[in-house]
Amino acid sequence: MAPSTADNPEDKDVYKFNFEKNGTFKRQVSSFRSWVSTEPGARFPAEKDRYVLYMNRGCPWASRANLVRTLKGLEDVIQMVVLDWELFPEGWSFTGRDGSDEIDPLYGFKRLSELYFKAEPSFSGRYTVPVLWDKVHETIVSNESSEIIRMLYSAFDAFLPASLQEKNKPDGGLLPPHLLSEIDDMNSWVYDTINNGVYKAGFAANQSAHEEAVRAIFKSLDRVEDILAKSTGPYLFGSHVTEADIRLYPTIARFDVAYYALFMCNLKMIRHDYPEIQKWFLRLYWDESGETRGAFKASTFFDAIKKGYAQTPRKNFLPLGPDPDVLPVAS
Numbered sequence: 001m002a003p004s005t006a007d008n009p010e011d012k013d014v015y016k017f018n019f020e021k022n023g024t025f026k027r028q029v030s031s032f033r034s035w036v037s038t039e040p041g042a043r044f045p046a047e048k049d050r051y052v053l054y055m056n057r058g059c060p061w062a063s064r065a066n067l068v069r070t071l072k073g074l075e076d077v078i079q080m081v082v083l084d085w086e087l088f089p090e091g092w093s094f095t096g097r098d099g100s101d102e103i104d105p106l107y108g109f110k111r112l113s114e115l116y117f118k119a120e121p122s123f124s125g126r127y128t129v130p131v132l133w134d135k136v137h138e139t140i141v142s143n144e145s146s147e148i149i150r151m152l153y154s155a156f157d158a159f160l161p162a163s164l165q166e167k168n169k170p171d172g173g174l175l176p177p178h179l180l181s182e183i184d185d186m187n188s189w190v191y192d193t194i195n196n197g198v199y200k201a202g203f204a205a206n207q208s209a210h211e212e213a214v215r216a217i218f219k220s221l222d223r224v225e226d227i228l229a230k231s232t233g234p235y236l237f238g239s240h241v242t243e244a245d246i247r248l249y250p251t252i253a254r255f256d257v258a259y260y261a262l263f264m265c266n267l268k269m270i271r272h273d274y275p276e277i278q279k280w281f282l283r284l285y286w287d288e289s290g291e292t293r294g295a296f297k298a299s300t301f302f303d304a305i306k307k308g309y310a311q312t313p314r315k316n317f318l319p320l321g322p323d324p325d326v327l328p329v330a331s
């Protein structure tokens with residue numbers, strides 16, 4: 001039987017978040033932080049058919065992991081399991097709805113929490129996606145998407161054709177060593193004010209925390225717009241897709257369809273107000289070339305995104321946007 005939905009999302013324990021003193025939403029720090037490695041003797045060696053990515057099509061953090069799995073062509077190397085888009089009171093679940101898995105194919109579980117308890121019987125944190133699972137040690141390697149994606153860039157390259165291996169890619173691949181510190185710098189403000197910023201806006205405990213988050217989002221989107229306008233190529237760091245594009249993309253894909261209305265990030269829309277970001281987004285979404293092979297579109301599920309965010313609790317914030325409230329008469 002499919003798990004039941006709480007009538008009022010506010011009643012769900014899963015939506016009882018932690019906040020800073022000023023009311024800013026505080027995300028849990030991920031607790032499984034091991035790495036798949038090609039080093040001899042590694043506890044989690046890079047092997048084909050050994051690891052499983054548990055994901056959810058609405059979640060931007062899980063989607064970035066799915067995106068990199070597809071971008072790298074790892075579909076036959078790393079198994080993927082899809083949970084329902086709805087966050088039930090018991091957490092992420094297997095229902096078979098909308099293309100998700102009916103039941104956990106490994107252990108017959110109905111909830112993601114069961115996997116967490118299999119890995120660590122005393123686990124007391126949140127049952128988040130994505131999860132990278134090791135079928136040999138029967139445990140979670142990592143539940144931190146920023147680290148999972150870095151594992152996927154090159155650890156499994158031995159199982160891929162030469163053209164998909166990072167060492168053969170022009171300009172150093174998805175995380176070029178010469179751009180590492182610049183990409184890390186960008187990741188840090190993009191995470192704080194955009195990727196996680198939208199959650200700070202939507203899940204703020206009070207109006208002023210909401211407003212602070214919304215203003216920070218648009219300040220950073222202006223900054224991204226400027227970076228793209230000055231870029232020497234179509235992407236954030238020039239002619240090739242890098243981690244910076246990968247980490248920005250899931251939030252931009254969700255912006256107009258979910259965050260604008262449902263998290264009240266409504267000072268501006270990407271499609272109408274940010275021409276450079278819109279051009280960048282459409283290029284990535286529709287690209288079928290050898291550079292991405294359709295991976296961005298293939299990892300974007302608007303139906304699950306809308307349904308997933310529509311079931312999150314609404315707060316009665318006073319909307320900041322649109323800005324201005326009314327446009328001048330057209331001349």
Ligand SMILES: N[C@@H](CCC(=O)N[C@@H](CS)C(=O)NCC(=O)O)C(=O)O
Pocket residue numbers: 014030058059060061062087091126127128129130143144145146
């Ligand atoms: N830092 C984590 C965050 C993952 C995360 O918060 N995922 C959300 C879904 S978008 C989740 O699973 N939430 C369930 C919960 O908090 O109970 C990552 O990037 O992997």
